[in-house]
Amino acid sequence: MIKIDNLNFSYSKHRILFKDISMQLSNGHIYGLLGKNGAGKSTLLKNLAGLVYAQSGKIDVLGFDPAKRQPALLQQICFIPEEFHLPAIKIDSYVKANAAFYPEFNHQYFADLLKEFDIPVGQKLIDMSYGQKKKVIISFGLATNAKLVIMDEPTNGLDIPSKAQFRKIMASALTEDKCIIISTHQVRDLDNLIDTVIMLDENKIALKATVEEVTEKLCFKRVKELDETVIYAEPSLAGYNAVMPNYHQEDSKLDMELLFNAVLTEKNKLKPIFN
Secondary structure (H helix, E strand, O other): OEEEEEEEEEEEOOEEEEEEEEEEEOOOEEEEEEEOOOOOHHHHHHHHHOOOOOOEEEEEEOOEOHHHOOHHHHOOEEEEOOOOOOOOOEHHHHHHHHHHHOOOOOHHHHHHHHHHOOOOOOOEHHHOOHHHHHHHHHHHHHHOOOOEEEEEOOOOOOOHHHHHHHHHHHHHHOOOOOEEEEEEOOHHHHOOOOOEEEEEEOOEEEEEEEHHHHHHHEEEEEEOOOOOOOOEEEEEOOEEEEEEEOOOOOOOOOOHHHHHHHHHHOHHHHHHHHO
């Protein structure tokens, strides 16, 4: 699906974002792309969509170079940006203007998603709240049936009930021939949604692992006291929420936010566990 080899990208000599990044992404997965603000999440997504161009390295998406912006590839990519502008028209006019570009666009699925999101379909897009607009473009993106769906901060602007709706919809949207990449700094929004974690930090991929691999190698638990086995911990009401090597093959639930903070602060301790 996607192969990145030795990608180097910078906006200037003083702002280098990626140094020799390499990884492969497969269809049938929902990837969570995490990182601090400014780590390059949006830029990496734009590289995949052919919206910016790397200084060196190679990107292959569905057998195409995205930088060439070939229509045969673009109709298989749906990129949902964090910032967007919607015109002063109704939803049906928006669909008429844009859906034709995607040969597999499913009008019934789009209508079903709008209903699931409680969108007032007769209202002009410009008169909707930011959260409603976000739901419309998410619905449109999924209805394209593109093989690669890229979402940059899709939960920004969504309230708590809407985030629950989003997780429910995304869980049912994945198919074996589709790859979904979701970027966010709101780490908890990806709980119980993604199956693979990608974390960017200091121009590199700090971690790329499936949720299953993470919980096989690490244990997330509450402890009363800290000892030398604890990799990272945060104070809680009843002691500490800790990340530890899973020496005893304990079952634990992945705490995405705790993992994120552990990777950022203790990457040298975690690197040997995942290499």
